[in-house]
Amino acid sequence: MTFVLALQALQSGQLTTPGRRIALAAQAVLVFLPFPLTGHLWSAVPGLVAGTAPALLGTGAGWTVFGLTVTATSLLQTSAPASPLQALIATTATGLLVSGIASRPAAPPEPVGAALAQERLRVARDLHDLLGYSLSAIKLKSELAHRLVAEHPEKAQAHLSDVLDIAGNALADVRSLARSYRRLSLSETSHSAKTMLAAANIDVRVELDHDPLPEEIETVLATVLREAVTNVLRHSDAENCAITVRQTGDAVKLDVVNDGVTARPSSSDCNGVRNQAERVQAAGGVFVARHVGGDRFHVHAAIPIGT
Structure with a gap:
């Protein structure tokens, strides 16, 4: 050795x-x-x-x-x-x-x-x-x-x-x-996330309601979703998880909410959370990761869509 x-x-x-x-x-x-x-x-x-x-x-x-x-x-x-x-x-x-x-x-x-x-x-x-x-x-x-x-x-x-x-x-x-760039599909990532969470016996609800998105914004949201799902699997004993992507006006919003959080799963100084916050902010958006209620955790990303 x-x-x-x-x-x-x-x-x-x-x-x-x-x-x-x-x-x-x-x-x-x-x-x-x-x-x-x-x-x-x-x-x-x-x-x-x-x-x-x-x-x-x-x-x-x-x-x-x-x-x-x-x-x-x-x-x-x-x-x-x-x-x-x-x-x-x-x-x-x-x-x-x-x-x-x-x-x-x-x-x-x-x-x-x-x-x-x-x-x-x-x-x-x-x-x-x-x-x-x-x-x-x-x-x-x-x-x-x-x-x-x-x-x-x-x-x-x-x-x-x-x-x-x-x-x-x-x-x-x-x-x-x-090659310094990769494109991720939000729909494919959502399907993959649903399959992974379901395999872990987590009841998953996925709702996608948006028009075709610029590929840069779609890649950022798909990356945020990947990290959120990874944290659900690693840091919680979740039984339920809701993944929602909605387009409202001139912005698209991603929300991931899960239960089963008995200890703090992530914080603003966590590498994964900090990475996603930087990505969303670089796209002109807002990123929030926080506890809501007793045992639920909420990841929220909102990015404006250019006209």
Whole structure:
């Protein structure tokens, strides 16, 4: 493990490209060495190899190595119940995180330092918004599949299929992030949110009443909805959740209200809430996240629609 981490540090240093490739190959050998010796792998560690490959080997070869590493890790963990699924999730999550770090450019001259800092904040915010929602969905679906696999294998298989779809969407999101822009559909996000909440035994009501929206506004509202649903799953014992999008006059308003809040689920200094407030305010809108009543939490975003 010490050598694996040391090689990871070397690849982030000043090695030449051939040197980094040699370090990656040595790291791959060490990562998979425990299997012939002990019959299992370190959890998530193969993600270091998977995540470094795209930045070092290029898009085609790199993502091919990423996929092969994730697949091999999962297949090699077939000796214990649920281990292949856990290996798949852990390796994919670690690999996506490492690939984001490994792909960042070298530090530019000082005059553009402020712009770089702002761009890093944007990338960090986008990674939080994209992967937070997807990984929450993967975790939920995986737990359901694990509980159902013995008595209801067909239902478990359906949840596992959803996990693969969500992981594929997460990968597409990361690629779109690399292109500095991604468009999200509010209707698709609402449907996905309803499916996730219903799978968690939460009674969901969704109401969409708006005209076609500018894609920038639709993306902001869809991102706010993703974060709100993620917080419902992570920070509450909700039994009911209402999602409403209404267009009134020259503004469109999103409201997400859930019950089951026994402890404070989020605050104005929480990364997710702060990210969404910044997005809505940048679009000229108003964002509020607060407790209402004894155990309910209300997320509200209102954005003006340009004429």
